[in-house]
Amino acid sequence: MHSETSRALSGREGCKQTSAFAYAYIQGMRGKADMRKLHEGDISLTPTQERLLGYIAAQTTISGAARATKKELSQLMGCSVKTIDRAITRMSREGLIKVEPCHSENGGQLSNTYSVVNS
Template sequence: MPRTARKAGDGPRRLTKTEIAILAYVGEHEGEGCSKSAIAESLGRNVKTIDRLVSALRADGLLVVEPRWAENGGQLASCYRLARAK
């Protein structure tokens, strides 16, 4: 089901069970390099589903993704961490 745009002032949206599971996984593995395929495998979900939900969690300010790079310039698995309240 496609997401609908939320208007300012609508308040926080309800997280899906999979989004909650992603946040829990990240909390347990915070700061470790981790691929979306590893998250998907751990949660028994499709990689495309994880990709879409990670993007939504980032857009909502709940998840921070830090890309990592090898010395030769190749991309490594990103580090995920929970966003902290300011």
Template sequence: MTATAGAPGALTLDGVASTVGGRHAFVRERVLALVARETERSGGLSATKRDLAELLGCDVSSVDGAIKRLRREGAIVSAPRFDESGGQLANVYRTTS
């Protein structure tokens, strides 16, 4: 089972730091912390980039860039999900370690 944004018990930023070493945390750092927390709690995070942007208070392009970089670095993996009719749902994100 994965945590889903917008579902009962919806995602929060509890435990996801907004500062790192006295500076504002980068979107990439916050996305990684959120995915790591949800991977540990429920096996992964199912959320749209728009949901993540709203939660983090940034724009979708910042989340997209963070996810691309985290995937390229090998820190996270993502898997597409589809409904019964073949329509794409939110991806599932998981940390790799």
């Protein structure tokens, strides 16, 4: 995880910044035909989901994807691992993010990579 981004996203200012990334991402997707749910208002994200989407959008812009464990994301967002798991599952199901599992050479599970879907 990028320490500059982690520091930038902590506290109230970080919440505003990540929400701004999420808002900009959602606004950008409103014009895409396959993202009609966003345009029609069928997708309503919780504040934590907005912050997480903002973080993933920022990391996608900076380095191509966010790579972190759910525990790291939960610490960054200030919530439980279960909340992060539900948020990732929902945003993936809604087509907002793409989740790619990463494995070590011996087949062990590493942290996943998360990126915004640019349709």
